[in-house]
Amino acid sequence: MSKKYRSLAKRVAAVCEGTLLAREWVSAPSNAKTPEQFAATILAAAQKQPLKIEVLDEKELKRRKFGAILAVAAGSQSKPRMIVLEHAPRGAQKKVILVGKGVTFDSGGLNLKSSAAITGMKSDMAGAAAVAATLITAARLKTKLHIVGALPIVENMPSGRATRPGDIIRSYAGKTIEIGNTDAEGRLILIDAMAYAVQKYKPDILIDLATLTGACVVALGEKIAGVFSPDEPLAEAIVKSGEKTHGRCWRMPLPEDYKELLKSEFADINNMPSSRSGGAITAALFLSEFSGETRWAHIDIAGPAYSEKGNVYCRAGGTGFGVRLLTDLLEKL
Numbered sequence: 001m002s003k004k005y006r007s008l009a010k011r012v013a014a015v016c017e018g019t020l021l022a023r024e025w026v027s028a029p030s031n032a033k034t035p036e037q038f039a040a041t042i043l044a045a046a047q048k049q050p051l052k053i054e055v056l057d058e059k060e061l062k063r064r065k066f067g068a069i070l071a072v073a074a075g076s077q078s079k080p081r082m083i084v085l086e087h088a089p090r091g092a093q094k095k096v097i098l099v100g101k102g103v104t105f106d107s108g109g110l111n112l113k114s115s116a117a118i119t120g121m122k123s124d125m126a127g128a129a130a131v132a133a134t135l136i137t138a139a140r141l142k143t144k145l146h147i148v149g150a151l152p153i154v155e156n157m158p159s160g161r162a163t164r165p166g167d168i169i170r171s172y173a174g175k176t177i178e179i180g181n182t183d184a185e186g187r188l189i190l191i192d193a194m195a196y197a198v199q200k201y202k203p204d205i206l207i208d209l210a211t212l213t214g215a216c217v218v219a220l221g222e223k224i225a226g227v228f229s230p231d232e233p234l235a236e237a238i239v240k241s242g243e244k245t246h247g248r249c250w251r252m253p254l255p256e257d258y259k260e261l262l263k264s265e266f267a268d269i270n271n272m273p274s275s276r277s278g279g280a281i282t283a284a285l286f287l288s289e290f291s292g293e294t295r296w297a298h299i300d301i302a303g304p305a306y307s308e309k310g311n312v313y314c315r316a317g318g319t320g321f322g323v324r325l326l327t328d329l330l331e332k333l
């Protein structure tokens with residue numbers, strides 16, 4: 001019996017430390033985690049583990065034509081980054097890509113958020129924090145899967161250089177996007193990272209984690225994440241891992257006909273739907289256009305990523321949501 005549970009303490013410690021790391025990143029104020037600063041902090045933590053690390057700065061993002069990431073970052077004096085962390089054990093049978101939204105502060109851009117909505121936007125990088133912490137945890141635990149974490153990191157700010165509503169941009173995948181609303185920025189940085197990861201790594205599974213929509217909070221409240229996927233076994237596995245780790249999730253619908261709401265008269269797709277209803281669904285459908293043929297799931301953590309008040313589980317601030325869930329999931333895939 002003692003042999004069976006010998007590694008349990010090490011595993012628990014690694015998962016708890018990963019969760020606490022994500023919490024600290026999310027709770028940090030935005031003036032202490034500009035894209036450059038946040039990228040450097042992730043890099044410092046990741047370098048302590050046997051992870052392969054790639055950092056793309058603004059110059060490299062321009063050279064490789066990450067048009068959607070650059071469009072979101074255009075209004076900020078802080079420069080964007082994309083970090084790729086790779087855990088590649090020998091003999092791995094599956095390759096999983098995790099993509100995390102990393103908006104270190106979201107003002108809404110020129111579609112400026114209201115005073116109430118802008119409060120707490122330091123937490124809009126919780127997806128990137130959870131994915132980075134999960135990769136660090138996976139490396140510590142010597143997880144057998146080949147795992148890649150792609151972290152697009154930007155600040156969304158208004159200025160004379162900012163992307164405007166009505167602008168048309170070209171994404172990394174080559175598709176053109178009409179900007180219907182500059183506050184629908186998370187989906188833009190995610191699609192560039194997703195398309196890059198799919199093209200370069202050709203994964204078996206792609207999962208993105210993001211504080212993506214207020215609509216998901218309206219639907220599920222502040223303690224439950226929404227899971228969107230056309231892949232029933234993958235969605236079910238995520239929900240079950242959430243049940244086990246108390247990272248509660250609920251599967252949401254992904255109706256194909258709702259894609260009509262994303263049509264543009266001037267580009268391949270609009271980043272903002274023509275209807276205010278079903279915002280979490282249309283955001284997920286927008287992402288689905290850039291997942292290729294890969295098995296894909298989107299987890300909207302806008303509700304549970306941050307807690308305004310402390311409780312018995314954690315104090316006020318970042319909750320580290322996603323680290324325990326993803327760590328458990330990766331052991332089952």
